[in-house]
Amino acid sequence: MQIIITGGAGFLGARLARTLLASGRLSLAGAPAATISRITLVDRAAPPADLAADPRIAVAIGDLNEQLAAPSATFWREADAVFHLAAAVSGECEADFDLGMRSNFAATHGLLEKLRALGTRPLLVFASSLAVFGDSPEQPLPPVIEDHTLPTPQTSYGIQKFIGEQLVADYTRKGFVRGRSVRLMTVSVRPGRPNGAASGFFSGMIREPLAGIRAACPVPDETPVAIASPARTVEGILRAAEAGDAEWGPRTALNLPSLATTVGEMAAALERVAGKAATELLDRTPDPAIRRIVKTWPGRIETARARALGLAPDASFEAVIRDYVRENPDAVKLIIRA
Amino acid sequence: MQIIITGGAGFLGARLARTLLASGRLSLAGAPAATISRITLVDRAAPPADLAADPRIAVAIGDLNEQLAAPSATFWREADAVFHLAAAVSGECEADFDLGMRSNFAATHGLLEKLRALGTRPLLVFASSLAVFGDSPEQPLPPVIEDHTLPTPQTSYGIQKFIGEQLVADYTRKGFVRGRSVRLMTVSVRPGRPNGAASGFFSGMIREPLAGIRAACPVPDETPVAIASPARTVEGILRAAEAGDAEWGPRTALNLPSLATTVGEMAAALERVAGKAATELLDRTPDPAIRRIVKTWPGRIETARARALGLAPDASFEAVIRDYVRENPDAVKLIIRA
Numbered sequence: 001m002q003i004i005i006t007g008g009a010g011f012l013g014a015r016l017a018r019t020l021l022a023s024g025r026l027s028l029a030g031a032p033a034a035t036i037s038r039i040t041l042v043d044r045a046a047p048p049a050d051l052a053a054d055p056r057i058a059v060a061i062g063d064l065n066e067q068l069a070a071p072s073a074t075f076w077r078e079a080d081a082v083f084h085l086a087a088a089v090s091g092e093c094e095a096d097f098d099l100g101m102r103s104n105f106a107a108t109h110g111l112l113e114k115l116r117a118l119g120t121r122p123l124l125v126f127a128s129s130l131a132v133f134g135d136s137p138e139q140p141l142p143p144v145i146e147d148h149t150l151p152t153p154q155t156s157y158g159i160q161k162f163i164g165e166q167l168v169a170d171y172t173r174k175g176f177v178r179g180r181s182v183r184l185m186t187v188s189v190r191p192g193r194p195n196g197a198a199s200g201f202f203s204g205m206i207r208e209p210l211a212g213i214r215a216a217c218p219v220p221d222e223t224p225v226a227i228a229s230p231a232r233t234v235e236g237i238l239r240a241a242e243a244g245d246a247e248w249g250p251r252t253a254l255n256l257p258s259l260a261t262t263v264g265e266m267a268a269a270l271e272r273v274a275g276k277a278a279t280e281l282l283d284r285t286p287d288p289a290i291r292r293i294v295k296t297w298p299g300r301i302e303t304a305r306a307r308a309l310g311l312a313p314d315a316s317f318e319a320v321i322r323d324y325v326r327e328n329p330d331a332v333k334l335i336i337r338a
Numbered sequence: 339m340q341i342i343i344t345g346g347a348g349f350l351g352a353r354l355a356r357t358l359l360a361s362g363r364l365s366l367a368g369a370p371a372a373t374i375s376r377i378t379l380v381d382r383a384a385p386p387a388d389l390a391a392d393p394r395i396a397v398a399i400g401d402l403n404e405q406l407a408a409p410s411a412t413f414w415r416e417a418d419a420v421f422h423l424a425a426a427v428s429g430e431c432e433a434d435f436d437l438g439m440r441s442n443f444a445a446t447h448g449l450l451e452k453l454r455a456l457g458t459r460p461l462l463v464f465a466s467s468l469a470v471f472g473d474s475p476e477q478p479l480p481p482v483i484e485d486h487t488l489p490t491p492q493t494s495y496g497i498q499k500f501i502g503e504q505l506v507a508d509y510t511r512k513g514f515v516r517g518r519s520v521r522l523m524t525v526s527v528r529p530g531r532p533n534g535a536a537s538g539f540f541s542g543m544i545r546e547p548l549a550g551i552r553a554a555c556p557v558p559d560e561t562p563v564a565i566a567s568p569a570r571t572v573e574g575i576l577r578a579a580e581a582g583d584a585e586w587g588p589r590t591a592l593n594l595p596s597l598a599t600t601v602g603e604m605a606a607a608l609e610r611v612a613g614k615a616a617t618e619l620l621d622r623t624p625d626p627a628i629r630r631i632v633k634t635w636p637g638r639i640e641t642a643r644a645r646a647l648g649l650a651p652d653a654s655f656e657a658v659i660r661d662y663v664r665e666n667p668d669a670v671k672l673i674i675r676a
Contacts, residue, residue, distance in 0.1 A: 139588035150488045152590055159508040163501050170497040250477035
């Protein structure tokens with residue numbers, strides 16, 4: 001089986017690749033599991049060294065739109081499954097409208113056209129986002145988001161992801177691909193470097209203090225957030241590939257499980273794990289631009305479909321932090337409490 | 339004031355143009371009404387003679403994508419308001435996927451980019467459709483559609499219209515245009531010739547028998563349908579242009595009012611107006627392709643937002659037929675009952 005991961009050198013893409021390599025096998029849409037012979041990572045950046053060293057990994061470096069157009073990119077036609085994670089992130093898309101339209105709108109459409117032209121009906125998992133839900137004074141979100149709640153995106157990123165969901169649904173209905181869209185929650189704790197996402201501080205406010213570095217926490221304590229750990233997020237993406245058609249259900253995007261918490265509760269969990277030495281590194285200067293984006297996102301999401309697929313949220317944010325500490329020992333400088 | 343109507347030679351576009359010319363003035367988004375100096379009809383076909391003869395009418399014949407790209411098409415930059423009605427219709431889009439993607443998806447995106455580039459923030463009314471709502475076994479529609487019901491389109495046309503709504507919402511949020519999307523109901527009775535819409539028979543089953551011609555009625559009597567007359571439809575489109583921002587409310591598309599009826603009730607109304615001579619001309623041979631599309635559309639739609647804007651549905655389908663007879667005396671051959 002040949003697999004493509006767009007955004008495959010990013011943090012989630014690389015984690016997904018490692019999980020797939022460790023298993024060595026994947027079941028697609030309820031079919032018997034098959035051995036993974038190749039995973040092509042399509043990304044503007046080179047993948048981490050451990051992935052590049054695996055003989056089953058192939059690398060296609062470049063912009064997704066260019067990789068879709070390149071005559072030399074022959075890997076597309078071998079694909080049994082594509083995980084489409086590549087995207088410009090929320091803050092970037094709000095600052096640079098054309099970038100978002102190119103990287104999210106045009107690239108997702110281009111990818112679907114590419115897969116349609118194959119005639120092989122590959123499986124496609126599209127990473128959408130909870131950012132399709134947006135609260136505004138003219139159209140307040142309901143207190144709890146459900147699977148059938150109407151998305152009213154309040155960011156270009158959210159609009160572009162929601163349009164991607166619609167395209168995936170119709171290319172699936174027409175039999176051009178076997179598409180499944182999953183809405184990722186705010187992923188925390190992301191390891192590594194900050195990115196341009198407005199949600200980036202939800203990881204930075206934990207990751208940086210644990211490394212002994214000051215970090216921005218630019219929104220009020222009471223700000224709600226729907227969090228999922230990297231492990232739960234990759235689990236949801238894989239489940240979307242593996243579920244049988246009947247089990248998966250409608251072509252509408254599926255909300256992945258999330259832990260409903262708040263910025264204040266996250267800081268409190270950090271303090272329980274690493275003491276006041278950690279929370280004293282938090283810089284509480286408000287950032288109105290980030291606040292404006294983040295406050296439109298929902299905090300409480302009821303995910304009946306995901307639950308029926310056996311997907312559960314993280315048990316607690318403290319457990320999420322302890323997972324991060326265990327998985328990233330080199331990135332932690334503070335003393336961790338038992 | 340200069341106005342553009344895409345699809346301006348079509349039945350709805352021409353009726354909208356006549357209504358605007360008769361009034362001579364239009365208020366945009368709550369501003370004082372201004373005199374209409376020019377209406378440019380963009381269409382692949384030439385407009386009806388009465389419109390072509392009006393000195394305020396300009397005509398741009400050609401495909402919308404070509405008219406957007408043509409250096410000679412200087413009318414775009416003078417536009418104060420654009421009514422975007424041009425579209426490939428539902429049956430065409432289901433039969434020819436690429437046609438729909440070009441005529442609905444790409445053209446709507448191209449129009450928004452064109453208007454954005456002007457830097458003048460013109461008003462844009464986008465004609466979406468109740469076809470964004472689609473019923474399927476995996477995801478049944480609720481019995482009554484409301485303004486906040488999640489669209490789950492079951493046709494490419496519905497997907498393309500729903501994507502258009504999202505684009506209009508985000509280009510509006512970003513301040514590139516002042517956009518309003520209205521979802522048109524099934525328009526009946528359309529005068530003139532049949533088109534490629536799967537909903538075409540909802541007009542043909544009335545128009546053709548009144549002209550003494552046999553007509554297809556290819557779905558069962560109990561098939562529900564949400565109908566609006568041409569007059570109510572144009573009224574809704576104009577109201578969308580005129581409403582002030584606060585009055586208009588959220589950027590989500592607005593469901594226009596409709597009369598909830600059934601194919602059987604429509605035939606009964608036809609018989610009350612023109613006797614058995616009319617209904618005996620109905621050919622009840624089922625058409626599975628049309629049935630498959632039409633049965634996914636909702637029949638009952640609750641339109642609180644439209645009502646708050648003063649928009650009401652037609653009083654009865656019999657009244658709709660009598661309006662058609664009065665407006666199209668030359669197209670009626672049967673004897674009409676009082």
